[in-house]
Amino acid sequence: MSRAALKRLLAPRSIALVGGAWADAVAAASRSIHYTGEIWRVHPKRSSSPGTHYFRSVDELPGAPDATFIAAPNVEVPNIAAALARRGAGGFVCFAAGFSETATAEGQRLTDDLGASAGDLPFFGPNCYGFINFFDGAALWPDQVVGGRRERGVALICQSGTIALNLLFNERSLPIGYVLTVGNQTRLAVEDLIELLCEDDRITAFGLYVEGIKDAARFARAVEKARAARKPIAIVKAGRTEAAARTARSHTGSLAGADAVFDSFCRQAGLARCDSLATLCETLKVLHAGGPLPGRRVLVMGASGGDMAMTADASRDLGLEFPPIPDASATRLREILTDRVHLSNPFDFHTHAWFDRPALRSMFCVAQRSGFDAVGFMIDCPPAAKADPASYVAVIEEFIAAFPGAPTRGAIISSLPESLSADMREKCLEAGIIPLQGQRQALEALDLAAAIGEVWATGDRVELRAPRHRDHFSQHPGNNLLSSHQGTSLEDRTLAEHEGKAALAAFGVRVPRARVVSPRDAADAAATVGFPVVIKAASAALEHKSDVGGVVMDVRTSADAKSAAERLSRLSDTLLVEEMVADGVAEILIGMTVDPQFGQVLVLGAGGVLTELLRDTVTLLPPFTAAAIKAALMKLAVGKLLTGYRGRPPADIAALVETALACTRYAQANVDTLLELDINPVIVRPAGRGAVAVDALIRLAQEH
Numbered sequence: 039m040s041r042a043a044l045k046r047l048l049a050p051r052s053i054a055l056v057g058g059a060w061a062d063a064v065a066a067a068s069r070s071i072h073y074t075g076e077i078w079r080v081h082p083k084r085s086s087s088p089g090t091h092y093f094r095s096v097d098e099l100p101g102a103p104d105a106t107f108i109a110a111p112n113v114e115v116p117n118i119a120a121a122l123a124r125r126g127a128g129g130f131v132c133f134a135a136g137f138s139e140t141a142t143a144e145g146q147r148l149t150d151d152l153g154a155s156a157g158d159l160p161f162f163g164p165n166c167y168g169f170i171n172f173f174d175g176a177a178l179w180p181d182q183v184v185g186g187r188r189e190r191g192v193a194l195i196c197q198s199g200t201i202a203l204n205l206l207f208n209e210r211s212l213p214i215g216y217v218l219t220v221g222n223q224t225r226l227a228v229e230d231l232i233e234l235l236c237e238d239d240r241i242t243a244f245g246l247y248v249e250g251i252k253d254a255a256r257f258a259r260a261v262e263k264a265r266a267a268r269k270p271i272a273i274v275k276a277g278r279t280e281a282a283a284r285t286a287r288s289h290t291g292s293l294a295g296a297d298a299v300f301d302s303f304c305r306q307a308g309l310a311r312c313d314s315l316a317t318l319c320e321t322l323k324v325l326h327a328g329g330p331l332p333g334r335r336v337l338v339m340g341a342s343g344g345d346m347a348m349t350a351d352a353s354r355d356l357g358l359e360f361p362p363i364p365d366a367s368a369t370r371l372r373e374i375l376t377d378r379v380h381l382s383n384p385f386d387f388h389t390h391a392w393f394d395r396p397a398l399r400s401m402f403c404v405a406q407r408s409g410f411d412a413v414g415f416m417i418d419c420p421p422a423a424k425a426d427p428a429s430y431v432a433v434i435e436e437f438i439a440a441f442p443g444a445p446t447r448g449a450i451i452s453s454l455p456e457s458l459s460a461d462m463r464e465k466c467l468e469a470g471i472i473p474l475q476g477q478r479q480a481l482e483a484l485d486l487a488a489a490i491g492e493v494w495a496t497g498d499r500v501e502l503r504a505p506r507h508r509d510h511f512s513q514h515p516g517n518n519l520l521s522s523h524q525g526t527s528l529e530d531r532t533l534a535e536h537e538g539k540a541a542l543a544a545f546g547v548r549v550p551r552a553r554v555v556s557p558r559d560a561a562d563a564a565a566t567v568g569f570p571v572v573i574k575a576a577s578a579a580l581e582h583k584s585d586v587g588g589v590v591m592d593v594r595t596s597a598d599a600k601s602a603a604e605r606l607s608r609l610s611d612t613l614l615v616e617e618m619v620a621d622g623v624a625e626i627l628i629g630m631t632v633d634p635q636f637g638q639v640l641v642l643g644a645g646g647v648l649t650e651l652l653r654d655t656v657t658l659l660p661p662f663t664a665a666a667i668k669a670a671l672m673k674l675a676v677g678k679l680l681t682g683y684r685g686r687p688p689a690d691i692a693a694l695v696e697t698a699l700a701c702t703r704y705a706q707a708n709v710d711t712l713l714e715l716d717i718n719p720v721i722v723r724p725a726g727r728g729a730v731a732v733d734a735l736i737r738l739a740q741e742h
Contacts (some may be wrong), residue, residue, distance in 0.1 A: 057109030166221030167199025705724030
């Protein structure tokens with residue numbers, strides 16, 4: 039696929055419209071955006087008129103179109119694509135549906151035919167709404183165009199045409215330069231467009247709506263390229279599922295669902311993952327007006343104690359920080375506002391200076407130069423058609439007038455989305471002020487922009503550590519066989535617990551002293567290991583021994599060991615006798631699993647009986663570092679236990695981190711065969727006494 043052809047497609051000087059009513063809509067969209075190039079209509083039956091000439095086929099066109107919109111029956115599309123390829127066209131939009139999205143053999147056949155017929159031509163779709171280029175004035179778009187020409191703006195890339203329309207219809211003054219829909223992503227995927235458009239200096243940021251990533255490795259490279267070009271990305275990803283856990287048989291697999299892995303990728307790669315289109319719009323406005331925030335230190339101010347109280351409440355689960363106003367600034371603010379105003383953050387400055395414009399400007403000047411990463415002025419204006427907003431507008435104008443030269447980012451925040459007029463939003467944008475609409479969405483946007491800034495500042499990168507040919511494997515539901523489309527048959531094998539522990543110990547995981555014996559030798563083995571001990575059924579077929587009574591804890595005498603061995607012999611003819619670790623401060627789960635798209639991931643969480651009860655976990659992608667693992671552990675609710683909680687001793691966090699790193703080393707060494715690794719729990723002992731993996735499950739794929 040030629041990059042030059044893709045550029046022709048996005049900024050065409052000639053457009054061919056193939057089809058009837060839907061092609062008529064594209065012609066209307068082209069007129070509304072004042073497209074100045076050639077428009078050629080193609081229809082096999084329509085009669086020409088003085089205003090519109092119809093060609094019977096692509097072969098009759100007077101030249102090779104730079105861009106073509108195909109709204110013909112799906113069975114005709116491959117032949118039309120082939121004709122465009124013969125003519126040397128730039129590319130096309132396949133509006134027609136009924137391809138791979140139908141999940142039918144016929145749909146897949148048509149998709150394959152389309153790909154082959156198009157040759158190297160770039161194309162959007164199938165099942166795609168098209169695109170609008172507000173920079174160059176082109177619209178291959180079968181609907182209304184809302185918006186005008188732009189010199190700078192964000193690029194919206196959406197899998198859904200309806201979502202793209204929703205964003206296009208926004209009343210939030212989001213500066214949009216491109217709207218691009220990708221449909222089935224048969225040829226052009228989200229990552230292709232990011233890679234190409236990174237080179238466009240007019241684009242300030244990317245906004246994505248995706249339901250699935252076509253190629254995770256290429257997507258990761260495109261994200262990295264956008265970061266290198268200083269073009270931040272905000273994304274909404276729908277379809278939160280547990281698809282990656284369907285075949286999981288460990289706690290790790292069930293906890294590291296597809297959505298948790300994607301969330302971790304966004305967090306580590308520096309993407310702002312938004313939960314709603316409203317937050318996406320607000321975040322993109324922040325990113326458009328100056329890029330990511332350098333930090334999370336925010337001052338929010340307003341003339342209402344209620345607004346400030348709600349700001350604090352609405353931010354309670356975000357990472358924003360509201361530090362006190364520095365002493366020097368506080369002194370100056372007291373001089374301006376007198377002692378009638380209590381200084382705090384969020385900052386209620388009351389209405390004492392509401393009509394004193396010089397005092398307002400002085401106050402805003404001080405606030406905007408007090409060392410915060412962002413300063414937001416919260417205000418809702420009355421609608422001009424029903425009331426007089428003059429005094430509100432005047433206060434906003436003073437905030438804007440105080441801004442030039444300020445080292446911070448300035449924002450106007452309305453608690454309700456509709457309480458900030460279009461005129462005022464545009465005035466703010468022209469001045470470099472961010473007009474944010476909706477209190478919660480505004481705060482989320484600032485938080486997400488700061489999260490991107492933090493990742494960019496560290497220089498950290500995400501690595502994908504995927505098995506070779508992992509995309510060729512699929513799990514057969516209900517059995518333990520994997521199949522390869524290349525013809526290789528693989529068996530899913532679970533190591534016995536003592537085998538798994540031995541394998542991990544070779545990479546640095548500390549495990550209990552233990553013996554593997556027959557039931558008749560269990561008492562002697564217990565005495566050798568040293569009481570108290572734990573005795574377990576050691577069969578590899580028993581993956582969750584506790585569920586079937588396959589574990590006897592706190593065995594303290596030879597008589598008790600004999601009795602336990604007799605009971606366990608009904609489950610297994612081999613027993614594992616190991617030391618019992620009795621001085622644990624916390625029980626932690628450490629696991630590795632393989633996400634179908636992003637490869638190996640590390641899961642850390644509450645272990646033991648709390649694993650399923652709390653579901654308190656965090657997921658990490660490579661590279662795995664001691665600092666990243668420690669930071670992740672501290673995010674857990676059970677992380678408080680590790681630092682000493684209510685008089686309990688602090689845990690050996692360093693040993694726990696090293697245990698996790700040892701697991702990642704084992705996983706990397708076995709990247710092509712490891713399916714799941716689950717240590718649950720690691721018993722973390724008091725500081726200086728280590729961490730011990732007292733249970734381990736390892737599942738491997740091997741040729742059968």
